[in-house]
Amino acid sequence: MFLRCIRAENRKLHASPIWFLFFLLPVLSAAYGTVNYLGNLGILSVSWYALWTQHTLFYSLFFFPAMVAIYASYLWRLEHLGHNWNLIMAVPVRPFALFFSKFVIVFKLVVLTQLFIFFLYCFCGKVFASLPGWPPIETLVFLLRGALGGLSVIALQLLLSMMIRSFAVPVFLSLFGGIIGMLAVSQGHGLYWPYALMQYGMNSNRSEDLLAGNYLPFFASCLVWLLLIFTIANMLLTRRDVKG
Known part of the structure; x- marks a missing residue:
């Protein structure tokens, strides 16, 4: 049933x-950077x-949280229409499976977005910045860490x-959360704010590695x-119906 949920979300x-x-926001982020x-x-x-x-400054702060919020709101949109929520809660599958299937789909979109961001970074570096060679391997590590942190x-x-x-409200909250995240990182308290x-992970706008090899607290x-x-999601889904 879980695989059927994933296929349904994919459709x-x-x-x-x-x-x-998906294409517009990373391009805008790369252009700003x-x-x-x-x-x-x-x-x-x-x-x-x-x-x-410079690329990660705009992407990590504004564009990534907004994109994830749009992906999430879009996947929940159908359930919030009419009486669809009651139908969803009545299907023979654990309610959390629905939530987790959406999580898998959004993560897939995030991975694709990260790859597109890296492509734009390489393209801008060669075409517009005329940088020699190719990006250092550390940027790929930052990219993987960013996906994990996301x-x-x-x-x-x-x-x-x-x-x-x-x-729209979750999208606005994501932007607010990103700004709070920037302040938390600047104060050295970033690990306490999602x-x-x-x-x-992306080492956004920093000349030194924020983790500096100390990965355990981050993980x-x-x-x-x-x-x-x-x-929290499982408790909400199993103990009461969620009302929009």
């Missing part, structure tokens, strides 16, 4: 309008790493979209936030 993506945003890099060459080094800091953002946005019938974990924080949000 929602066919000819979906979110694919337009590249323009910011080229406009600050007086204080930035001419390097792939400096370009990475797991809690995916789970939290799915939880918010499950509870809130509005499409939206900051993605910024930590632990990702796991704790993920389990906490999953637990």
